[in-house]
Amino acid sequence: MNNAHTTTKAVASAQRCGRAFVRRVAVCCLFACASLSMAQANSGDKERDAQRIADAQRSQQQQRQDTQRQFEARADEQRRQLQAQQEQNAQNTADAARRGGRMMTPDERRDLRRQINEAGVDIYRNAPRR
Structure with missing residues (x-):
């Protein structure tokens, strides 16, 4: 009987040892998987x-x-507007030069009409009748 008891005790001890070993391996596998997933997550x-x-x-570079x-674009538009203004001013100056250089004031026009009437000369011809 002594042998049977020892054998039963040895089998039970071996089973406990085996279960403990399996638990340890399972825990190690669990830690290994966790560390691998952490490493992959960190690299990601x-x-x-x-x-x-x-x-x-x-x-930022695109902005x-x-x-x-x-x-x-704004600078180009401003340059175009400035150039157009300068061309318009040049054209106005040329038109004014053709007309005699300057505009007459209302008093000057009145004096000119009076002088023409005093001279008795018609500046404008009468339009032909139809």
């Missing part, structure tokens, strides 16, 4: 962070380029 975060930074830099284009 770094990649995502790097991607976000690159996207932000591209966005700078857009701002520069808008500034250049």
Whole structure:
């Protein structure tokens, strides 16, 4: 009987030892999987962070380029308007030079009409009758 008891005790001890070993292996596997998933998550975060930074830099650069284009477009428009004004002023000056250099005031026109009437000369011909 002594042998049977020892054998039963050894089997029970072996089973406990085996279960403990299986538990230890399971816990180790669990920790290994957790650490692998953490490592992958961290590397993914770094990649995502790097991607976000690159996207932000591209966005800022695009905004700078857009701002520069808008500034250049406004400057071009202002140059065109200034040039058009200068051309209009030059044309007005040329028209004024053809007309005698300057406009007459109402008093000057009245004096000129009076002088013409005193001289008795018609400046404008009478229109032919139809």
